[in-house]
Amino acid sequence: MSRLFTFTGGAAGAWSVVSLSGVVGESLPAAPRLDIAGGEAASTASVAWRLRGIVSNQRYVTRVENDALVAKQVALGRPSSDRAALIPIRKSAAWWALPQDERRAVLERSRHIELGLKHLPAVARRLHHCRDLGDGEPFDFLTLFDYAESDAAAFEDLVAALRATEEWRYVDREVDVRLAR
């Protein structure tokens, strides 16, 4: 099982791109479809962009939070999940310069973990880290969400709530790619 995933915007892939928009900073080129592959994807001619991210250990959650998340969390790929979103974000140098306790305090004041928990199990989520894949990655995180069309309002609530937080003031690039099967 690969921890690394490659997201390719282009002519191929199981997901159709419903919309692609820059939220903060530079957007990504338009692409009709999104392919999600475990590991490194082979290069093909019809690629608009390719992003990589790796599933890693928890950086902030406590044992209590972890147990609450594990009790409610669901894996991506349920048959009912006909909608998805890929949200690449980059955080500012000021964020990365904060020590661990101050980053955790921002997350707490932003109720980040609580917000994710509140929308489980309707909205499934997998976080991929990019920042430490190498020098010069365009984003720090890629989050992939999936949900049933009937839970679309819950997903919109979650995204709107996160974007209104103190934590999001540190986001200096964000793209929002909406997907349908």
Place this chain on the structure above:
Amino acid sequence: MSRLFTFTGGAAGAWSVVSLSGVVGESLPAAPRLDIAGGEAASTASVAWRLRGIVSNQRYVTRVENDALVAKQVALGRPSSDRAALIPIRKSAAWWALPQDERRAVLERSRHIELGLKHLPAVARRLHHCRDLGDGEPFDFLTLFDYAESDAAAFEDLVAALRATEEWRYVDREVDVRLAR
């Protein structure tokens, strides 16, 4: 300035390998010299092994600890530093499965930050992360230390103290490469 560094054991490099030994688990092949380069190193024929690691944000230190470290810390490469050590380690799956608060508690009980601080500025240190460079990296961390030959006893104290900690029970592979200019 690259955050990524490549460590190449082979026929070339500024450092002479004084000793290379496996502490826990599989060792690395013998090599006469070590080359340390920023970024990705070009491939050459005379390479025994090549390890990569990336300098990243702090994962555990608080603001108070960070300020104490910044006040005492020194950069690698002082003219007086004629000795160095490269210590690649890997931690067990049990370590990576712990939530953040429990990993921090192990570090605290192990006095990891305090031990590093105690040996500053005699022993300079740079930590490189490998685990999230991709799938299947052989180590999780590469730590490079340098010091003057006259401070070798301080370095031996530091290494022995760390290896005696609770934290080190989670280390399932460790190699110790000692270097001289």
